[in-house]
Amino acid sequence: MLGHTRGKRSPVTCHLKCADACTQPVPNETDNIYFRDVVSAALTRRTMLKGAGVGALTLVLPALGALPAAAAADPAVPDAATAAGDAGPTAATARSTAGASIDFTAIAPVPADVDALTVPPGWTWSPIIRWGDPLFDPAETFDVNNQTAQRQARQFGYNNDYTDLLMLPGKDGREALLVCNHEYTNPGIMFSETSDPAVLNRQRAVEMAAQGMAVVHLRREKAGQPWRPVVGSGYNRRITASTPFSVDGAAAGTASLKTKDDPAGRTVLGTFGNCSGGTTPWGTVLSGEENFNGYFHAAGTSPAEKRYGLADKESTYGWENIDPRFDARAEGYVNEPNRFGWIVELDPFSPKEAPVKHTAMGRLKHEGANVIVGSCGQVAAYMGDDERFDYLYKFVSSKKVKPGQGKAARAHNKTLLSEGSLYVAKFSGNSPAAEIDGSGTLPTDGKFDGTGQWLPLVVNGVSKVAGFTAEQALVNTRLAADAVGATKMDRCEDVQPSLKSGKVYVVCTNNSRRGTSGNEGATEVNPRNENRDGHIVEITEDRNDVRATTFRWSLLLVCGDPKTNPHTYFAGFPADQVSPISCPDNIAFDSRGDLWIATDGAPSSIGYSDGLFHVPLTGRNRGYVRQFLAVPAEAETCGPVVRDRDGMVYVAVQHPGEDGTWAAQNSYFPDYVADGQSAPAGSWRGPRPSIVQVYRTS
Numbered sequence: 099m100l101g102h103t104r105g106k107r108s109p110v111t112c113h114l115k116c117a118d119a120c121t122q123p124v125p126n127e128t129d130n131i132y133f134r135d136v137v138s139a140a141l142t143r144r145t146m147l148k149g150a151g152v153g154a155l156t157l158v159l160p161a162l163g164a165l166p167a168a169a170a171a172d173p174a175v176p177d178a179a180t181a182a183g184d185a186g187p188t189a190a191t192a193r194s195t196a197g198a199s200i201d202f203t204a205i206a207p208v209p210a211d212v213d214a215l216t217v218p219p220g221w222t223w224s225p226i227i228r229w230g231d232p233l234f235d236p237a238e239t240f241d242v243n244n245q246t247a248q249r250q251a252r253q254f255g256y257n258n259d260y261t262d263l264l265m266l267p268g269k270d271g272r273e274a275l276l277v278c279n280h281e282y283t284n285p286g287i288m289f290s291e292t293s294d295p296a297v298l299n300r301q302r303a304v305e306m307a308a309q310g311m312a313v314v315h316l317r318r319e320k321a322g323q324p325w326r327p328v329v330g331s332g333y334n335r336r337i338t339a340s341t342p343f344s345v346d347g348a349a350a351g352t353a354s355l356k357t358k359d360d361p362a363g364r365t366v367l368g369t370f371g372n373c374s375g376g377t378t379p380w381g382t383v384l385s386g387e388e389n390f391n392g393y394f395h396a397a398g399t400s401p402a403e404k405r406y407g408l409a410d411k412e413s414t415y416g417w418e419n420i421d422p423r424f425d426a427r428a429e430g431y432v433n434e435p436n437r438f439g440w441i442v443e444l445d446p447f448s449p450k451e452a453p454v455k456h457t458a459m460g461r462l463k464h465e466g467a468n469v470i471v472g473s474c475g476q477v478a479a480y481m482g483d484d485e486r487f488d489y490l491y492k493f494v495s496s497k498k499v500k501p502g503q504g505k506a507a508r509a510h511n512k513t514l515l516s517e518g519s520l521y522v523a524k525f526s527g528n529s530p531a532a533e534i535d536g537s538g539t540l541p542t543d544g545k546f547d548g549t550g551q552w553l554p555l556v557v558n559g560v561s562k563v564a565g566f567t568a569e570q571a572l573v574n575t576r577l578a579a580d581a582v583g584a585t586k587m588d589r590c591e592d593v594q595p596s597l598k599s600g601k602v603y604v605v606c607t608n609n610s611r612r613g614t615s616g617n618e619g620a621t622e623v624n625p626r627n628e629n630r631d632g633h634i635v636e637i638t639e640d641r642n643d644v645r646a647t648t649f650r651w652s653l654l655l656v657c658g659d660p661k662t663n664p665h666t667y668f669a670g671f672p673a674d675q676v677s678p679i680s681c682p683d684n685i686a687f688d689s690r691g692d693l694w695i696a697t698d699g700a701p702s703s704i705g706y707s708d709g710l711f712h713v714p715l716t717g718r719n720r721g722y723v724r725q726f727l728a729v730p731a732e733a734e735t736c737g738p739v740v741r742d743r744d745g746m747v748y749v750a751v752q753h754p755g756e757d758g759t760w761a762a763q764n765s766y767f768p769d770y771v772a773d774g775q776s777a778p779a780g781s782w783r784g785p786r787p788s789i790v791q792v793y794r795t796s
Contacts, residue, residue: 108732108756115282117392117414124611125405126487128580199690200742204677204724207706213731213765220796225768226325227254227314228786233334242782247303251336255280256308257787258750260375260466261737262383264446271321275333275446276314277383278737278750278789279372283308287784290760299420306417309370311337311385313446321744324791335449339368346516347457348559349572355437358430366437366455374466374592374684380511382445386464388484390438393417396426402574408435436573441467443515456515459493460575465591472644475499477514482590486609489584490523492552494645521552522584525651527622536613536620536627538656538665546622547652553582588612588624592684596715598691604635605682608699631658631680657682669721677725679711686738691715696735708735710749727792730767732756747792755785
């Protein structure tokens with residue numbers, strides 16, 4: 099990746115996270131070129147529960163009521179009112195969208211080489227939990243020189259991404275469950291250098307245990323105060339690359355999912371490459387399996403393998419050296435890659451229950467998924483395929499939400515994503531093609547906007563794509579979407595609806611290949627060639643029916659640094675007054691309906707640190723982007739959670755010090771030593787990805 103990255107994006111990150119995707123041919127080689135089209139990216143993260151609340155798309159959900167008590171083997175399950183992640187309401191109780199917001203003084207952009215987490219005046223921060231912190235036994239403390247797979251599987255994992263806090267019932271806001279993804283690992287700064295094959299294999303086993311997901315029981319003195327983990331809690335859980343998952347949906351048990359170790363095709367070991375996600379109205383968490391291709395050594399010869407980036411080369415992590423299922427060339431394991439790239443559902447309140455992979459929702463490089471509930475009682479989940487020139491998808495359940503307080507209602511709702519209809523988005527702009535010149539200049543009507551439609555792929559288990567069975571359309575969803583002519587996008591990342599307006603916000607991070615030789619040029623919703631700074635799409639769907647197959651769209655932001663790029667747009671707000679922002683990634687809303695944006699890439703022309711940004715969506719300050727915090731050197735901002743009624747903001751700080759080495763670390767986050775002090779004897783000085791809480795001091 100050296101020579102291919104711009105701004106602060108690290109070649110190491112590209113290699114470890116997405117298997118050097120930017121150096122490879124674009125997987126989408128179809129001719130689906132729509133010069134005036136835009137995609138409505140994936141409705142991800144906590145949107146699922148937000149859409150169920152009052153004011154969210156004005157969709158009315160039959161009240162779920164209090165969720166049932168768990169089985170005797172599990173801790174108590176929360177009621178719907180306390181299961182909200184983010185600032186949004188649950189299905190049963192909506193928070194007011196008025197009278198609460200976070201007041202702060204915007205920080206100045208921070209140079210990318212500053213190894214500090216910077217917050218506004220009057221605020222401070224502390225880690226909630228770090229890589230290697232124990233979950234089950236206080237004696238299992240982090241010892242970087244003596245890591246084992248067994249110990250890592252009982253500790254907090256590496257490179258946390260999607261994050262949410264689900265409140266426990268009856269605890270007055272003093273106890274919660276933190277759920278997060280552990281997307282990938284960086285052996286170059288996790289372990290000392292070695293060429294010993296046996297040591298390398300032990301390190302690989304640690305990495306397999308460091309990826310996946312985590313559930314952590316938290317406690318605090320009172321609302322607004324910092325959290326601490328409850329080590330040894332029965333809620334605590336680690337999901338790793340070896341944890342058994344059940345499989346449901348139309349592709350479960352089909353030939354495409356059967357392997358030597360699982361001839362039934364219904365039990366998969368592990369999850370990895372987990373990026374963003376979302377929290378459902380029934381209190382479960384969804385996780386998106388994203389860049390799974392880099393974990394396999396495959397033949398790389400079939401159209402499906404090529405379309406998903408599977409190749410005949412050693413995998414990024416070399417796990418095929420310790421587990422034969424990662425060598426997809428071997429007899430009995432050809433289908434193993436087909437068992438990844440799904441939406442995963444985890445019930446954090448039932449730690450004995452196996453998580454589920456939902457094949458009805460399609461296989462792609464999922465950023466995440468978010469669910470909304472319509473007045474019809476059915477749910478819709480929106481999902482983005484996070485790769486250049488790939489697509490936005492929508493899933494609509496066949497069954498309806500079951501209201502009520504009993505165990506039966508919750509069990510039923512946990513099956514809603516198992517059966518339904520899968521669609522892909524096609525977007526059309528309303529400006530003359532000649533006015534979309536690739537620079538990002540606004541067309542003569544003063545905005546980028548248009549309409550769109552959802553094209554059916556599989557409807558209630560039946561393929562609607564000529565030449566594809568339902569199994570083929572779900573396992574090779576990209577190929578099915580190619581066949582119907584979906585719109586190519588600039589990497590759909592997070593998407594969420596606003597509780598205040600009902601509009602849906604689609605984050606397109608970037609696409610440096612747009613308009614280059616052999617690749618599609620600018621479209622009205624992807625209006626810049628070599629788009630390195632990204633943009634955000636604002637979508638309006640039918641407010642009364644999640645089954646609707648049409649929508650309207652416009653661009654909210656065309657990102658970048660206005661001082662160096664005149665072709666930026668901030669919803670009409672004066673560009674000379676905003677904080678520069680680039681590569682938007684994850685988003686969240688506060689209770690007033692303002693948008694919060696986490697970035698991954700920072701302004702490409704300057705090289706600032708990534709951060710978290712606030713922008714109002716209504717009123718005279720609509721589009722006024724202000725920076726709230728900046729993360730340390732070489733880190734990415736992930737998983738924002740904004741709880742303004744508590745005066746708390748949470749972010750996942752991923753890959754700090756990514757470009758360092760074991761012998762020369764580039765970050766000491768979060769365990770900084772005060773000026774003039776030395777690190778404690780025997781302690782390790784190096785970065786530890788962490789979940790951070792930010793709160794007021796004055």
